[in-house]
Amino acid sequence: MWSRLTLFAGNSNISLAQKVCSQLQISPGKALISRFSDGEIRVEIGENVRGKDTYVLQSTCPPVNENLMELLVIIDALKRASARRINAIIPYYGYGRQDQKVKPRVPIAAKVVADLLSVAGADRVITIDLHADQIEGFFSVPVEHLFGTTVLTEAIRGELKGDEIIVAPDSGGTALARFVAERLRLDLALMDYREENGTYPKIVGSVKGRKVIIFDDMIDTGRTVLRTVRAACAAWADSVQVCVVHPVLSGTCVEKIEESAIAKLLVTDTIPLCEKARACSKIHVVSIAPMLAEVIKRVHFEESITSIFKEY
Numbered sequence: 038m039w040s041r042l043t044l045f046a047g048n049s050n051i052s053l054a055q056k057v058c059s060q061l062q063i064s065p066g067k068a069l070i071s072r073f074s075d076g077e078i079r080v081e082i083g084e085n086v087r088g089k090d091t092y093v094l095q096s097t098c099p100p101v102n103e104n105l106m107e108l109l110v111i112i113d114a115l116k117r118a119s120a121r122r123i124n125a126i127i128p129y130y131g132y133g134r135q136d137q138k139v140k141p142r143v144p145i146a147a148k149v150v151a152d153l154l155s156v157a158g159a160d161r162v163i164t165i166d167l168h169a170d171q172i173e174g175f176f177s178v179p180v181e182h183l184f185g186t187t188v189l190t191e192a193i194r195g196e197l198k199g200d201e202i203i204v205a206p207d208s209g210g211t212a213l214a215r216f217v218a219e220r221l222r223l224d225l226a227l228m229d230y231r232e233e234n235g236t237y238p239k240i241v242g243s244v245k246g247r248k249v250i251i252f253d254d255m256i257d258t259g260r261t262v263l264r265t266v267r268a269a270c271a272a273w274a275d276s277v278q279v280c281v282v283h284p285v286l287s288g289t290c291v292e293k294i295e296e297s298a299i300a301k302l303l304v305t306d307t308i309p310l311c312e313k314a315r316a317c318s319k320i321h322v323v324s325i326a327p328m329l330a331e332v333i334k335r336v337h338f339e340e341s342i343t344s345i346f347k348e349y
């Protein structure tokens with residue numbers, strides 16, 4: 038059934054690629070991906086891909102530039118090996134936060150990356166929870182924008198008692214928090230960052246004595262999430278759980294999580310956890326491999342992808 042399909046893995050998230058291959062019951066594509074003595078990326082495809090539907094799974098997570106360049110070189114190697122179609126699976130899309138001109142003389146780096154992927158030879162991009170929906174419009178090739186949030190909501194659904202409340206950590210996360218609240222049929226609260234009378238930031242909504250669940254697309258330094266956690270504790274929340282799709286966890290973020298009032302941080306494996314994060318008892322991982330495997334099946338057989346999310 039899969040004789041015309043091959044999945045290759047870059048070095049950024051090999052474990053996720055292996056899980057996806059296991060779900061599809063196929064072997065990972067053979068490729069040599071290493072470095073020359075001067076640090077340049079070396080790629081050599083180790084099997085015949087002529088006329089095949091190929092997939093390259095690579096998160097552009099830290100080291101971002103290394104992983105991005107590696108992805109581009111793999112795509113070019115597949116194009117020159119006459120692959121019929123090249124699908125770039127980018128679970129975490131780096132440079133996604135630079136999606137608009139917030140002030141004069143700054144780049145829109147998310148558009149630059151989109152152009153690079155198109156020029157390298159990607160025929161389709163499959164990605165998860167872009168930082169801004171508008172990034173999808175930066176591409177000149179089809180984009181399958183998947184929602185890792187649905188995997189997280191299903192992971193916590195069985196734990197809910199009905200009195201929990203979803204909190205949006207900032208204005209940019211309001212749409213996501215509303216989507217989750219509607220899906221789980223829970224109340225919604227928002228953060229207010231106005232500085233008045235020394236009483237802000239605070240949560241707009243009643244969280245006293247309730248379990249607060251904070252949803253966001255990513256956690257990087259942890260500043261936004263931890264500020265929301267402190268506001269929830271100040272409002273006498275019973276407990277705080279955080280759910281994020283992309284665990285970037287830069288700098289001392291893991292240490293801050295351990296010291297915080299967060300009872301549980303639920304993340305997906307779009308980005309592999311560092312050693313410190315794996316050792317943190319508060320951090321738990323839910324795999325997106327089953328969802329990615331199903332999407333690959335549907336892309337390969339040209340079936341609807343939207344219907345997947347109706348099943349969650």
